[in-house]
Every structure is written in structure tokens, then in C-alpha cells.
Amino acid sequence: MTLILSNNDVDKLLSMPECIDVLEEAYVELAEGRGITRTRSDSIAPTQLPDAVYGLKSMDGVCPKLGVGAVRINSDIVRFPKRGNTVVREKVPAAPGNRWVGLVLLFSVDNGEPLAIMPDGVMQRMRVGGTNGLGIKYLARKNAEVVGILGSGWQAGSQLMAACAVRDIKQVRCFSPTRENREKFAAEMSGMLGIEVKAVDQPEDAMKGADIAMCASSSLDNIFFAPWVEAGMHITSIKRPEIEMAALRKADRIVIHNNDEKPIHVMTRDIELAETAKENGWNSVGELDFANLPTLPELIVGRAPGRASDREVTCFLNNIGLGYQFAAVGAAVIRKAKDGGFGHELPTDWFTEDVHP
Amino acid sequence: MTLILSNNDVDKLLSMPECIDVLEEAYVELAEGRGITRTRSDSIAPTQLPDAVYGLKSMDGVCPKLGVGAVRINSDIVRFPKRGNTVVREKVPAAPGNRWVGLVLLFSVDNGEPLAIMPDGVMQRMRVGGTNGLGIKYLARKNAEVVGILGSGWQAGSQLMAACAVRDIKQVRCFSPTRENREKFAAEMSGMLGIEVKAVDQPEDAMKGADIAMCASSSLDNIFFAPWVEAGMHITSIKRPEIEMAALRKADRIVIHNNDEKPIHVMTRDIELAETAKENGWNSVGELDFANLPTLPELIVGRAPGRASDREVTCFLNNIGLGYQFAAVGAAVIRKAKDGGFGHELPTDWFTEDVHP
Numbered sequence: 001m002t003l004i005l006s007n008n009d010v011d012k013l014l015s016m017p018e019c020i021d022v023l024e025e026a027y028v029e030l031a032e033g034r035g036i037t038r039t040r041s042d043s044i045a046p047t048q049l050p051d052a053v054y055g056l057k058s059m060d061g062v063c064p065k066l067g068v069g070a071v072r073i074n075s076d077i078v079r080f081p082k083r084g085n086t087v088v089r090e091k092v093p094a095a096p097g098n099r100w101v102g103l104v105l106l107f108s109v110d111n112g113e114p115l116a117i118m119p120d121g122v123m124q125r126m127r128v129g130g131t132n133g134l135g136i137k138y139l140a141r142k143n144a145e146v147v148g149i150l151g152s153g154w155q156a157g158s159q160l161m162a163a164c165a166v167r168d169i170k171q172v173r174c175f176s177p178t179r180e181n182r183e184k185f186a187a188e189m190s191g192m193l194g195i196e197v198k199a200v201d202q203p204e205d206a207m208k209g210a211d212i213a214m215c216a217s218s219s220l221d222n223i224f225f226a227p228w229v230e231a232g233m234h235i236t237s238i239k240r241p242e243i244e245m246a247a248l249r250k251a252d253r254i255v256i257h258n259n260d261e262k263p264i265h266v267m268t269r270d271i272e273l274a275e276t277a278k279e280n281g282w283n284s285v286g287e288l289d290f291a292n293l294p295t296l297p298e299l300i301v302g303r304a305p306g307r308a309s310d311r312e313v314t315c316f317l318n319n320i321g322l323g324y325q326f327a328a329v330g331a332a333v334i335r336k337a338k339d340g341g342f343g344h345e346l347p348t349d350w351f352t353e354d355v356h357p
Numbered sequence: 358m359t360l361i362l363s364n365n366d367v368d369k370l371l372s373m374p375e376c377i378d379v380l381e382e383a384y385v386e387l388a389e390g391r392g393i394t395r396t397r398s399d400s401i402a403p404t405q406l407p408d409a410v411y412g413l414k415s416m417d418g419v420c421p422k423l424g425v426g427a428v429r430i431n432s433d434i435v436r437f438p439k440r441g442n443t444v445v446r447e448k449v450p451a452a453p454g455n456r457w458v459g460l461v462l463l464f465s466v467d468n469g470e471p472l473a474i475m476p477d478g479v480m481q482r483m484r485v486g487g488t489n490g491l492g493i494k495y496l497a498r499k500n501a502e503v504v505g506i507l508g509s510g511w512q513a514g515s516q517l518m519a520a521c522a523v524r525d526i527k528q529v530r531c532f533s534p535t536r537e538n539r540e541k542f543a544a545e546m547s548g549m550l551g552i553e554v555k556a557v558d559q560p561e562d563a564m565k566g567a568d569i570a571m572c573a574s575s576s577l578d579n580i581f582f583a584p585w586v587e588a589g590m591h592i593t594s595i596k597r598p599e600i601e602m603a604a605l606r607k608a609d610r611i612v613i614h615n616n617d618e619k620p621i622h623v624m625t626r627d628i629e630l631a632e633t634a635k636e637n638g639w640n641s642v643g644e645l646d647f648a649n650l651p652t653l654p655e656l657i658v659g660r661a662p663g664r665a666s667d668r669e670v671t672c673f674l675n676n677i678g679l680g681y682q683f684a685a686v687g688a689a690v691i692r693k694a695k696d697g698g699f700g701h702e703l704p705t706d707w708f709t710e711d712v713h714p
Contacts, residue, residue, distance in 0.1 A: 004707050033626025038398045038415070043426065045393060045419045047466055054419065054466045056426040058395070062402045062413050064625065069400065069413040071430050074714060075464035075471065095470040095709045102714030103471070105460070107432035109404055109411045113452040114432065114460070117474075121712035154713050268421065269390025344707070350361050352452045355478035356511050357431060357459030 001345035005118035005333070009342045013333045014123070016161040019130040020137070022066070024300060026328030027134070029065050031297035037061040037324035041264040044271050052079045052092060053271055057263075061324030066331035067109050072120055072323055075101040084177050086221040106330040114351040115334055116343070120326070123333065125158045127325040128318060131257060131296065132214070132236050133162025135316025138299050138306050139255060140212050140234035145170040148210030150203055150223050152176035152185035155238055156216035157192075163212055164193050172197040175206040176217075204228065215242035226250055234307075235315040243315070248288065251315040255304065256293045260320050290319060358702035362475035362690070366699045370690045371480070373518040376487040377494070379423070381657060383685030384491070386422050388654035394418040394681035398621040401628050409436045409449060410628055414620075418681030423688035424466050429477055429680055432458040441534050443578040463687040471708040472691050473700075477683070480690065482515045484682040485675060488614060488653065489571070489593050490519025492673025495656050495663050496612060497569050497591035502527040505567030507560055507580050509533035509542035512595055513573035514549075520569055521550050529554040532563040533574075561585065572599035583607055591664075592672040600672070605645065608672040612661060613650045617677050647676060 005013075029035035038060040047054035057074040077092040093100045102120035107113065136144070144167045149156055152174055163169050172189065174197060176182040182199040190197040200206050207213050207228040215224050215237040224235065226246035235251065237243050248254060294304030296316070307314050337343065362370075386392035397416040404411035414431040434449040450457050459477035464470065493501070501524045506513055509531055520526050529546065531554060533539040543556040557563050564570050564585040572581050572594040581592065583603035592608065594600050605611060651661030653673070664671050694700065 004703075006707070007710055007712060036400050036402060036623045036625050038400050038621065038623050041395045041398075041417065043393050043395050043417050043419045045421045045426075045466060047421070049467075054421070054426065054469070056417055056419050056428070056464060058415060058417050058428055060398065060400050060413055060415050062400045062411065062625075064402045064404070064411070069402075069411065069432060071413070071415055071428070073428050073462065075426060075469040076714075077469050091713060093711075093713075094468040095465075096468070096705050097709070097711075099706070099709035099711055100714050101464065101469040101471060101709050103462070103708060105430065107413060107458065108452075109402060110406075111451040111453070112411070112432040112434050112458040114458060117708070119708065119710035119714070121710045121714045124714050125712075264395065266393045266395050268393050268419075346361075348453050349456070350363070350701070351460060351474070351476065352454070352456035352458050353364055353476035353478045354450075354454075354456055355364060355482075356448060356450075357433075357457050357476070357478045357481050 002114045002348045002351050003116040003337055003343045004346055005116055005337060005343040007119050007122040010118060010122040010333055013336045013342065014126055014329065016126065016129060016165045018332055019126045019329055020133045020162065020165055022328050022332040023127065023130045023325065024134055026063050026066060026324065027297040027300045029063055030324060031301040031303065034065060035063045035324055037322040039260045039264055040321060044265065044267040046268060046271060047077055049077055049092065049094065052077050059321065059323030061322055061327040062109060063324065063327040063331065064109050066328060068327045068331040069107040069109055070323055070326035070330050071105045072326045073103045086219045088218045089220055104326050104330060106334060113348055123326060123329055125154055127329045128155055128238055129158025129162040131325065132159055132238060132316060132318055133166050134296060135236050135255065136163055136212060136234060137166040139314040139316055140167060141232055141310050144211035144234065146210050147172045147212045147214060148206035149174045149214040149216060150206060151216035152182045153218065156185065157189060159214050159216045160189055160193060169195060171195065173200050173206040175200050175203045212236065217242060229313055231311045233313050238318045240317065240319050248315060250313055252312040254293055254315045254317065255296055255299050256290060256317045256319045257296050258320050258322055259291050259295060359471045359705045359708050360473040360694055360700045361703060362473055362694060362700040364476050364479040367475060367479040367690055370693045370699065371483055371686065373483065373486060373522045375689055376483045376686055377490045377519065377522055379685050379689040380484065380487045380682065381491055383420050383423060383681065384654040384657045386420055387681060388658040388660065391422060392420045392681055394679040396617045396621055397678060401622065401624045403625060403628060404434055406434055406449065406451065409434050416678065416680030418679055418684040419466060420681065420684040420688065421466050423685060425684045425688040426464040426466055427680055427683035427687045428462045429683045430460045443576045445575045446577055461683050461687060463691060470705055480683060480686055482511055484686045485512055485595055486515025486519040488682065489516055489595060489673060489675055490523050491653060492593050492612065493520055493569060493591060494523040496671040496673055497524060498589055498667050501568035501591065503567050504529045504569045504571060505563035506531045506571040506573060507563060508573035509539045510575065513542065514546060516571050516573045517546055517550060526552060528552065530557050530563040532557050532560045569593065574599060586670055588668045590670050595675045597674065597676050605672060607670055609669040610664065611650055611672045611674065612653055612656050613647060613674045613676045614653050615677050615679055616648050616652060
């Protein structure tokens with residue numbers, strides 16, 4: 001049977017500690033050349049909605065040790081509106097019922113069969129959180145207990161779950177531009193994590209004295225600035241442009257997720273004219289030579305050095321997502337889903353064939 | 358509803374003339390920069406079966422005019438056995454029920470929604486046939502009526518269907534190494550096409566006097582040789598190495614499918630050692646500068662010149678498959694499938710989500 005799982009199923013099947021564990025195991029495989037990941041590609045074309053583009057995004061990964069290959073697909077209507085001072089990248093829920101479209105397909109490395117298909121939302125959030133969690137595990141001070149976070153959305157939640165999974169966090173201070181959002185988020189996360197999560201009115205108030213400074217926004221502009229950097233701080237980001245270059249320069253040690261410089265972009269001719277500037281902005285690498293920065297997998301296997309003292313400023317940039325993460329986290333989900341009771345079981349024959357493709 | 362179609366459904370929904378028509382329309386869009394295709398990627402890793410590798414292959418394409426984006430995925434167990442004098446690339450049907458695994462996912466460019474999921478077999482065969490059919494339409498002599506074909510498999514069938522769709526073919530002569538296969542194929546195709554299809558005992562017997570020489574094998578070695586080239590012949594191939602370089606040199610005009618030189622290969626460390634030679638062999642371009650040969654879309658819009666005289670030797674190399682073909686042919690299938698009665702209708706909500714991915 002091929003399993004069709006829902007986000008709700010994935011949510012039940014995957015805890016943050018499990019997500020971090022399986023990612024850690026998989027990154028060792030990646031560092032040793034036994035796991036593989038195919039750079040994300042974005043195919044971008046015009047769509048009916050004004051000021052929007054259609055993006056068909058895909059990324060693949062295979063982890064032989066875990067026995068799983070994954071393809072993650074997004075079929076997005078994307079806009080780039082201004083929110084306050086910053087440009088954000090916004091996916092429009094344009095599918096029937098005002099829904100988004102993202103899928104993960106999991107395959108067996110041993111016989112090729114399609115194991116499961118599911119929406120990507122919960123898994124995508126967990127793997128971003130889990131990856132930044134590993135950044136904290138390997139780079140933040142062991143005694144880190146205060147988190148400042150910029151952002152109060154879907155990603156911010158899993159960032160906090162991850163921080164709490166790898167450090168004994170006592171307090172979180174959260175800033176995001178809209179008061180209502182940050183207060184709602186603080187109340188919810190406080191309940192979920194069982195620690196104090198406080199909404200604050202200025203980003204500086206979130207960052208001052210933070211042991212771990214987390215950026216978890218949808219911004220395409222800088223949101224974390226150099227004056228906020230303090231000795232011993234670990235700074236962590238889910239997207240390249242969040243941290244301004246001057247702040248990165250103050251870091252003693254920067255580790256990135258992967259050396260892929262940017263997604264492969266293929267665009268129709270007209271889109272190339274209209275969107276290149278924004279896309280370039282979004283992928284701007286400034287003065288950093290991303291191709292030569294140490295990566296999280298290298299850090300995990302000890303090939304790249306970690307924090308050398310409690311005074312060091314460390315930084316983890318989750319610079320690009322990997323299809324490989326979905327193979328890893330997908331393997332963990334599948335393992336438990338097989339115990340039964342989850343999702344819809346469809347005949348595998350629907351997704352296989354008796355003719356040589 | 359998201360449609361789950363079978364190969365049988367696709368077979369009923371798509372005739373070769375329709376396939377050729379929609380591909381022709383889509384190639385115009387591609388030539389004009391309004392359609393886009395993302396180079397195929399092969400992620401290759403070890404698997405349990407001895408002497409085999411696991412390959413997770415994907416390719417994407419978007420045709421805004423037809424309103425469809427496509428991702429085609431193959432999850433293959435691949436072997437490279439010797440068959441007679443040649444090395445072939447063989448996909449092992451290792452999935453439950455001895456089946457292969459290839460999928461096409463179709464999405465709406467207008468709202469992103471998942472329109473359909475189906476096995477890739479029939480569509481993949483039709484688009485290869487249709488593409489080579491367009492090569493014949495734009496390059497072969499108008500009065501071509503004799504086809505010689507090397508190969509008697511799944512692909513050979515759609516090659517003949519395509520030739521008959523664009524030229525008034527009177528006779529086909531077929532050679533493949535195993536007598537039983539070629540005789541069975543000849544009988545079947547003769548019935549299907551309503552013309553004489555004759556199995557012959559030597560490749561030379563198939564090629565001598567042929568107006569159109571078709572290669573449709575699974576060989577990774579040369580199978581078509583220079584002495585067989587005749588004035589006025591159109592030579593057509595579904596895979597790079599089929600035609601030997603000396604034969605290509607005799608062509609007055611060579612057109613390829615696409616300028617992508619080869620798939621993007623990502624491999625685990627051990628596979629890189631074991632398989633690179635074979636993979637390189639398979640993608641060998643010899644002395645031809647593939648990046649600068651004219652392409653089928655350019656030929657169709659008149660940017661590349663076609664046949665100049667009845668004496669010219671022309672050649673079409675279907676050098677690489679494109680995700681874009683699946684967007685085009687998929688659009689034609691979807692259009693008719695919507696009329697109802699085909700496949701399984703699943704709730705679109707299973708493949709969409711209410712959280713921002």
C-alpha cells in the first residue's frame with residue numbers, strides 16, 4: 001500500500017527530538033558522501049493573478065542508510081508585497097478552499113516503490129526547526145537559557161521547539177511587527193513549551209541579553225542588526241538576508257547548512273525581466289563566500305570546528321533547504337506510520353506500472 | 358478533485374496525432390521563451406540488489422499557455438548488463454508485483470492545485486515518439502514512405518506510430534537482436550498500423566533503401582553505422598550513443614531536442630567510483646558540440662533551417678528528455694480526462710494544505 005498522510009498525521013508521528021535525531025544521523029551520512037541531495041530548482045512563470053508569479057519548486061534527496069529517497073514539490077502562487085519597511089515573499093493560498101500546495105513523495109531505495117505521499121507543511125517546518133536546532137546543539141553555549149526571536153509565524157514556533165529540545169531554555173522574548181500576532185504567539189508557545197514566552201514591543205528588547213538570537217521571518221530584507229550582537233551569543237537564521245552583513249562580520253564562526261549557493265532558477269523570458277532583481281536580492285550573498293563556509297554536516301562529524309569559548313559569537317545560517325532533509329525526516333515518519341492507523345492506504349499499483357518507463 | 362489516472366487511462370485519452378499537436382504547440386512556447394524546462398537530475402545511490410544502483414530521477418516543466426506545470430519522477434533500480442555486443446541500461450521491476458516506478462504529477466499554473474497523478478509509462482513513450490515524429494515532420498522528405506527501425510521494444514512501437522502520423526508510410530522493416538522479439542513486434546505493429554511491418558535478420562536489411570532510419574533501442578553503444586547512410590535519408594534516434602560518430606558526420610543537418618548537455622548527476626561517494634565510467638559513456642557526446650546544435654523548437658519556429666533538398670541527409674537526435682514534454686502532453690490528457698469517467702477522483706484537500714509551506 002502507498003500511504004497518503006495528512007499534515008495532522010505527520011504532526012502526530014514526528015516529535016521535534018525525533019526530527020533532530022534523524023536529521024543528525026542523516027547529516028553524518030551526507031558528510032561522509034553516503035547521502036545525496038539535489039539542489040532545489042525553481043521554475044518560474046506568469047500566472048493569472050496580478051503581481052504574482054507561478055513557481056514550481058522541486059528538490060530531491062536520497063539517504064541509503066535510512067532506505068528512503070524523497071522528492072519535495074511546491075506549486076506556488078507567489079507575491080512579493082511590502083510589509084512595513086521590508087519586502088516579504090508571500091505564497092498565496094490560491095488552490096480550492098484557499099489552500100497551499102506542497103507535497104513530499106517518499107520512495108524505497110531498496111525496491112523503488114512509492115511509500116507515501118503527503119503535504120509538506122508540517123514536515124517542512126519541523127525540518128527547518130530541527131536543522132537550526134542542530135546548529136544550536138553544536139554551536140550555542142551549553143548554558144544558554146534565554147532566547148530572543150524575531151518572527152511569530154509558523155516557522156518561529158518550530159524554531160522555539162528546537163531550541164528547547166537541545167538546551168535548557170528558561171525564557172523566550174519575541175518580537176514581530178504586528179502586536180496581535182506576537183502576543184498570540186507568545187501565549188500559545190508559552191502553553192506548549194511550559195516556559196515563559198514574552199511578547200516585546202521592540203526587536204532590541206527581544207535581543208538584549210539573549211544567549212540565542214533567532215530570526216524566523218518571511219522577510220527578504222535585513223531584520224537583525226550589528227549593534228545587537230553580544231559576546232557569547234549564538235545567532236541563527238532561517239533565510240539568508242535576515243542578518244545584515246555587518247552583524248555577520250562580528251561573528252567569530254559562521255556555519256551554513258549547505259554549500260549550494262542558490263537554487264537553480266529557470267524562468268520564462270518575461271519573468272526574467274520582471275523578477276530577477278527581487279530574486280537576486282533574495283539570494284544575495286553579499287561579501288560572504290558561501291561556497292567555502294563550513295557546513296552543518298561537517299560540524300556534526302567534527303570536520304569543522306565548533307565554538308571555542310563562551311565569549312565567541314557563533315552563527316548558523318540555514319541558507320538553503322535540501323531535498324535530503326525530507327528523505328531523513330520522511331524515513332522517521334514512515335517508520336512509525338507503518339504501525340498503522342494513519343492516513344489513507346491506496347493500492348501501490350496506482351503509483352507503479354507494468355510497462356518499462 | 359485530484360485525478361489518479363492509470364497508464365490504461367492515458368492510453369485511451371491520448372492519440373499520437375494529439376500528442377504531436379500539443380508538443381508542437383508547446384515547442385513554439387519554449388522557443389519563444391514562454392515555456393520553461395528544468396534539466397533532468399539523477400540522484401544515484403547504492404541499493405540492496407547486487408550490481409544495481411538506485412536512481413531517483415526528476416524533471417520539471419511549465420507551459421503557461423497550456424496552464425500546466427509538470428514534475429516527472431522515476432524511482433528506479435537500474436542495472437547495466439551486456440546483451441550480445443552491447444551494454445544496455447535496464448530498469449529492474451523491483452517494486453511489489455514486479456513493477457516499475459515512474460510518476461507524473463500535473464499542477465495548475467493558475468492556482469497551483471494538483472490536477473492529476475499518474476504512472477509515466479504511456480505518456481513517456483508517447484512523448485518520445487511524438488518528439489521524434491516532429492523531427493520527421495520537419496526534416497524527412499515529404500515523400501518518405503519506407504521506414505527501417507532498429508529495436509522492437511516499447512519505444513519502437515511509438516516511434517512507428519509517430520512516423521505514420523506525419524508521413525504516408527507504406528512499409529516498415531524491423532531488426533532487433535532476438536528473432537522472437539522482432540517477429541512478435543512486426544506482427545503486432547502491422548495489425549495496429551495497417552501497413553506492412555517486416556522483421557528482417559540483419560540490421561543492414563532494415564536500413565537499405567529506408568527513407569527514414571529509426572533507432573529505438575536501450576543500447577548504450579552504437580547500433581547505427583556510417584555505411585548505412587544513404588542520400589535523402591532521415592536518421593532519427595531516441596538516445597545519444599545509438600548513432601556512431603562517423604554516421605553523424607555524414608549528415609548534412611543535425612537537429613537535437615535540447616541544448617542541455619546532460620542530466621545533473623548527484624551520486625554517493627562509492628557510486629561515483631563504480632558507475633561514472635558507464636554514465637559518462639552513456640552521455641558521451643564525442644566531437645559534437647551539443648550546446649550549439651540547432652534544436653527542435655528552433656526548427657519548428659523557423660529559426661533553424663530544415664531540409665534544403667531531397668538529397669540531403671538529415672538527422673534528429675532526441676538527446677535528452679524534458680520535464681516540459683510532460684507539461685504539454687499532460688495538458689492534453691487532463692483536458693479530455695475532465696470529461697469524466699477516467700481514473701480515481703481523490704479529494705484535492707489530500708494534496709493541498711491549510712498551513713503556509
